[in-house]
Amino acid sequence: MPVVVVDVVLKQEISDPQGQAVLGALGRLGHSGVRSVRQGKHFVLDVEGEPDEAELRQIAETLLANPVIEDVELHLPTD
Template sequence: MPRVVVDVVLKPEISDPQGQAVLGALGRLGHRGVTGVRQGKHFVLDVEGTPDEAELREIAENLLANPVIEDVELHLEAVRPPTPSQG
């Protein structure tokens, strides 16, 4: 079954208090090599049959994200091979 990954991230111009909080914590814990953190949502969709990219883009942009403040990244993943039954 095809797997579609949708990552929803805040638009660059939108401030990201959650990301800032994580960045602060990482700095206090000594991880100074990390200079920026942005936090978003990660969706994994199982899709029946051949994924319809236009429909998936509409789902991603209008249902999973708020198009006013968020951008989406769509990743169509290879079909996962069915796990061989143990029988």
Template sequence: MTRVVVDVVMKPEILDPQGQAILGALGRLGIEGVNSVRQGKHFELDVDDNLDDETLTRLADTLLANPVIEDFTIRR
């Protein structure tokens, strides 16, 4: 078994209202120095060792992320 992590975030050109809300809350909490917040999704998958990168990419691109508005990274 191999642990695979897929992180999905909104593309930079897409407005992230939740990230903006978090950024505003930081200011209200008196936390300074954070200039931008982007929120996303984090998936952890336990997969067979022989599952290839092409299949993982297809899984992320069709099921875990919306490729029109989101980017993703895959780490083994």
């Protein structure tokens, strides 16, 4: 079954306190080379038949992500 992946992350201008907490932990662990962390969501969709890009884009942009605060990336199967 084709697998479609959708990645959602907060827009750059929206502060991400969860990412900042992760960054703080990295610093305490001695990983001083990481400059910033943005935390997001990763959806894996098994779809039946040929993926319908328009429909999947609608799903991604209207439900999986909130366009007010989040950017979304749709990854269709590339075979």
